[in-house]
Amino acid sequence: MSEMMADNENGRIGGELLSVDNITLRFGGVKALTDISFNINKGEIRSIIGPNGAGKSSMLNVINGFYKPQEGTIRFKGKNVNMKPDLAAKSGIARTFQNIALFKGMSTLDNIMTGRMLKMKAGFLSQAIYWGRAQKEELENRAFVEEIIDFLEIQSIRKTPVGRLPYGLQKRVELARALAMEPELLLLDEPMAGMNLEEKEDMSRYIIDVNEYFGTTIALIEHDMGVVMDLSDRVVVLDYGCKLADGSPDEVSSNQAVIDAYLGVAH
Amino acid sequence: MIYREAGEFKTSYAADQGLLTIPMDRWFVIGLVLFAFIGMPLVGDEYWLGSIMIPVLILAIAAMGLNILTGYAGQLSLGTGAFMAAGAYMAYKVATNLSFLPVPVAILAGGGFSAMIGVLFGIPSLRIKGFYLAVATLAAQFFLLWLFTHVDWFVNYNLSGVPAIADYHLFVDWGPLVTGAQASVEARYLFVLVFAVFLALAARNMARCKIGRSWMAIRDMDIAAEIIGIRPLHTKLSAFAISSFYCGVAGALWAFCFINNVEPGAYEIERSFQILFMIIIGGLGSILGSFLGAAFIFLLPITLSQLPGWLGLDVPADVITHLEFMVMGVLIIFFLIVEPHGLARLWQIAKEKLRRWPFPY
Ligand SMILES: Nc1ncnc2c1ncn2[C@@H]1O[C@H](COP(=O)(O)OP(=O)(O)OP(=O)(O)O)[C@@H](O)[C@H]1O
Ligand SMILES: [Mg+2]
Numbered sequence: 001m002s003e004m005m006a007d008n009e010n011g012r013i014g015g016e017l018l019s020v021d022n023i024t025l026r027f028g029g030v031k032a033l034t035d036i037s038f039n040i041n042k043g044e045i046r047s048i049i050g051p052n053g054a055g056k057s058s059m060l061n062v063i064n065g066f067y068k069p070q071e072g073t074i075r076f077k078g079k080n081v082n083m084k085p086d087l088a089a090k091s092g093i094a095r096t097f098q099n100i101a102l103f104k105g106m107s108t109l110d111n112i113m114t115g116r117m118l119k120m121k122a123g124f125l126s127q128a129i130y131w132g133r134a135q136k137e138e139l140e141n142r143a144f145v146e147e148i149i150d151f152l153e154i155q156s157i158r159k160t161p162v163g164r165l166p167y168g169l170q171k172r173v174e175l176a177r178a179l180a181m182e183p184e185l186l187l188l189d190e191p192m193a194g195m196n197l198e199e200k201e202d203m204s205r206y207i208i209d210v211n212e213y214f215g216t217t218i219a220l221i222e223h224d225m226g227v228v229m230d231l232s233d234r235v236v237v238l239d240y241g242c243k244l245a246d247g248s249p250d251e252v253s254s255n256q257a258v259i260d261a262y263l264g265v266a267h
Numbered sequence: 268m269i270y271r272e273a274g275e276f277k278t279s280y281a282a283d284q285g286l287l288t289i290p291m292d293r294w295f296v297i298g299l300v301l302f303a304f305i306g307m308p309l310v311g312d313e314y315w316l317g318s319i320m321i322p323v324l325i326l327a328i329a330a331m332g333l334n335i336l337t338g339y340a341g342q343l344s345l346g347t348g349a350f351m352a353a354g355a356y357m358a359y360k361v362a363t364n365l366s367f368l369p370v371p372v373a374i375l376a377g378g379g380f381s382a383m384i385g386v387l388f389g390i391p392s393l394r395i396k397g398f399y400l401a402v403a404t405l406a407a408q409f410f411l412l413w414l415f416t417h418v419d420w421f422v423n424y425n426l427s428g429v430p431a432i433a434d435y436h437l438f439v440d441w442g443p444l445v446t447g448a449q450a451s452v453e454a455r456y457l458f459v460l461v462f463a464v465f466l467a468l469a470a471r472n473m474a475r476c477k478i479g480r481s482w483m484a485i486r487d488m489d490i491a492a493e494i495i496g497i498r499p500l501h502t503k504l505s506a507f508a509i510s511s512f513y514c515g516v517a518g519a520l521w522a523f524c525f526i527n528n529v530e531p532g533a534y535e536i537e538r539s540f541q542i543l544f545m546i547i548i549g550g551l552g553s554i555l556g557s558f559l560g561a562a563f564i565f566l567l568p569i570t571l572s573q574l575p576g577w578l579g580l581d582v583p584a585d586v587i588t589h590l591e592f593m594v595m596g597v598l599i600i601f602f603l604i605v606e607p608h609g610l611a612r613l614w615q616i617a618k619e620k621l622r623r624w625p626f627p628y
Contacts (some may be wrong), residue, residue: 089496101491126475
């Protein structure tokens, strides 16, 4: 708690970036989310936790426009948004998926380069002759992507087709692609699932670094409580599509309802 | 160590982004292109240039077109023949009715018209995928061919329905004859070659730029493509447009520089399948593969029919035809199952082997 106050004083965390207001999402008869409200402040690491099927992934899908909620609104940077995924990308939201969603036939480098798509404006004729604007953009964006490659320490797999990479590295490439978009808000859906302890430590370090050095706001879904408690500024807890608790890691982990519903079950 | 890749270090991203980053590759391709432009017209006779090189190059252009759509963007199409026909008929209309335009412009206009038709028939691709999209393009194949053969406007009300292509100079009434029966085979060959080289270069450039990556992204995983800001419809339609442009140019060249008339039979469904087999055997998502596949599929029946003669055997013609079908079938199944990246991938493996030669590992 005191750490968070210190962060606030340093100006790491700013005003509200995203607010989720009274979101209800149904699939036929199944209520995946019921009247969920919470917000995410600029610069913070905000975790969403809850047991399997609680609606965490659905929540991210609503935020970046994959799912249309039946009720409620999402406000991003103070504006009401009714997003489609490509518009979300344009307005500065990037994400990774629970089940890796990379382009399997392309190399690591090309996958990350796709993250620069929206920064490249050259017309198709310029690309067809690889001259002028297209060439300039390719080189500039390549240089940017190389910085991310260095940052995530994946230099040696640049030219490898991602389909051939082990799981842990694929997760890292997916993070790299999201970072290439220079997002304001980064949604990470279980970035450490299926990783061993060492890989988890690496990934945690990258998340903290992204947040600190680039000032990127992060919404994180994670099952590992240790990681969540260490990384998060605030945590929102979902259970059966309802919000159970919301607050600092300490507050949440001492909340009786959370202990009963989630921590009690998981541990 | 005949072929070297190691030891070649790039010191800038510009060098690493280059088209042919390995000097030996670069020299090989430059040598090949030089031979195609200078050596081939000198050594090739009427038969080699006119009956093999011209059709192979034209089919390679169509194969590149289909490869852009199917190999890069992942949208299966059986309408290649019809898109070629669209190019041929429109190029004919432009060449005959706007005769102040040079013939290369007429051929490019054929490509442009085909691109528009491609976009139109590409619209369903937003909703339907794979097999169902293939059926939709099949409908395009039959509908378009029916249209071109039943609306007399397309053939300038020619009674035979198969209008001949006039002899056109390169630039209206200046330069060598490049189309029609009077044009020399060398001129027609070089004319087609210029199209093939420039279109291949453009395709390679697009493949390594933003547009190529967006096609591959849509092919590999369309939902992930959307979250990085790729618009699926826009991207798919751009693939349909550019693919059909290539096919249209190929169809026009077929009429103008190879058979010297606009013959609908050249653009039937068999043509669509032939081009599809070319990219399967040549290599999906490979420009080089489009050329290899075109040459292979075009030369296979010719070779098979000549083979018994070379070996001094007496095999009846119908047996050879059957043999052709069987060999083709086996090859397609082989490549689909064992090597979806086709001849282009085998070529790459051969290079890797050469690099290590004489060491086995
Ligand atoms: N596209 C969909 N169609 C139908 N039901 C869905 C769909 N997506 C999610 N659901 C349902 O919504 C509920 C919440 O699922 P969600 O994937 O959001 O859970 P989660 O909290 O991410 O779980 P996990 O920890 O397993 O990833 C589940 O009951 C799930 O079956
Ligand atoms: Mg989930």
